[in-house]
Amino acid sequence: MKKIFFVLVLSISALSTISCKKDDGTEVTPIRDYAEQYATDKTAIDNFLRTHSMAVDANYNVTFADVTENAPNCIKLQTQYPLQERTVDEDGITYKFPYIVFNEGSQRRPTAVDSVLVSYRGVTLDNVQFDKADSPLWFKLGENVITGWGHIFPAFKTGTYTDMVSETLFSNYGAGVFFLPSGLAYYNYGSASIGAYQPIIFNVKLYELRYRDHDADGVLSKNEIPASSSSDIFYSPSSYDSDGDGVPNMYDIDDDGDKIQTKFEIHKDSSGNIIFEDCDGDGIPNYLDPDKCL
Ligand SMILES: [Ca+2]
Ligand SMILES: [Ca+2]
Ligand SMILES: [Ca+2]
Incomplete structure (x- = not known):
């Protein structure tokens, strides 16, 4: 490569770098x-x-x-x-x-x-x-x-x-x-x-x-976004953090912060496609919903 x-x-601190000597x-x-x-x-x-x-x-x-x-x-x-x-x-x-x-x-x-x-x-x-x-x-x-x-x-x-x-x-x-x-x-x-x-x-x-799955939780990074996400083609998956813990969903192995890893909260059909289960019917899939009926 x-x-x-x-x-x-470029770190923020680099912005304030002053002239100095190596x-x-x-x-x-x-x-x-x-x-x-x-x-x-x-x-x-x-x-x-x-x-x-x-x-x-x-x-x-x-x-x-x-x-x-x-x-x-x-x-x-x-x-x-x-x-x-x-x-x-x-x-x-x-x-x-x-x-x-x-x-x-x-x-x-x-x-x-x-x-x-x-x-x-x-x-x-x-x-x-x-x-x-x-x-x-x-x-x-x-x-x-x-x-x-x-x-x-x-x-x-x-x-x-x-x-x-x-x-x-x-x-x-x-x-x-x-x-x-x-x-x-x-x-x-x-x-x-x-x-x-x-x-x-x-x-x-x-x-x-x-398509990548950065946190290997079974959800592609491109899909690690809220259901209400924009249709903007330039959306960035790295900007979404469902549970607000400072770790974007694409890097967070527990997206809803319920102590159950996302990979254990999703299931796939025989073709390997994720079945987005929503047991309480509130429109939020289980793996993004800490308040569900499991
Ligand atoms: Ca993922
Ligand atoms: Ca998070
Ligand atoms: Ca979880």
């Missing part, structure tokens, strides 16, 4: 203010959209080209394809970043915490490629990728595929491009080929996924 996709972990005496640059950096990155991304055109081939591969600001008849990126905007709260900032869906895909949609099989190409706003994977690779969203990936992949669905003797042929898979501010990418870390505080662009294709 490539080094640049390791999770960028043990070897070299100066450590204080981390930048997230709000200021986001404003800078947003301006840079907007400028990129205004000054570049985009070509998309039959396999959804993207190439960008500079266009002169006022050149007659040039087709600029922002008028060439419908830009959508994703809004994300991270590090006390409400980020908004643009993305384009070339093809939504045809099968299953991941949540922000599932495993995805993807190919991708990443470029900087200088239109320099910093990474590429033509052959699909597996990644765990929310775990070993930059935060921006988990926030945008639910916009896509997987495709269908045919296993050949020597290769797998995918069709009607999700494909698109997104433009990430550095706060949702590598921020002050940068990577081997990206400087610190660099907004970056990804052209991605989503072929397949695996």
Whole structure:
């Protein structure tokens, strides 16, 4: 797995880091203010959209080209394809970043915490490629990728595929491009080929996924949510904590805090599907209901 996709972990305490010296005496640059950096990155991304055109081939591969600001008849990126905007709260900032869906895909949609099989190409706003994977690779969203990936992949669905003797042929898979501010990418870390505080662009294709069960309680993490949960495709399973003990359902082996582990409060049919029993008929399945009639 490539080094640049390791999770960028920034602690709150890092925000208040002041300039200091490492043990070897070299100066450590204080981390930048997230709000200021986001404003800078947003301006840079907007400028990129205004000054570049985009070509998309039959396999959804993207190439960008500079266009002169006022050149007659040039087709600029922002008028060439419908830009959508994703809004994300991270590090006390409400980020908004643009993305384009070339093809939504045809099968299953991941949540922000599932495993995805993807190919991708990443470029900087200088239109320099910093990474590429033509052959699909597996990644765990929310775990070993930059935060921006988990926030945008639910916009896509997987495709269908045919296993050949020597290769797998995918069709009607999700494909698109997104433009990430550095706060949702590598921020002050940068990577081997990206400087610190660099907004970056990804052209991605989503072929397949695996729904995860982080706490191994038999309920997939994507379903570790209240029955009344939103139909928002970008919902995050990690934000739900039924019993309020500080452990989100997807990591809590006893979701309702009744001292009976969830895996003992659910049953499955012969096909392996969970039977959501609700013995007191209050609309809350037993494993989420501490006040039930067991
Ligand atoms: Ca689970
Ligand atoms: Ca909990
Ligand atoms: Ca329980």
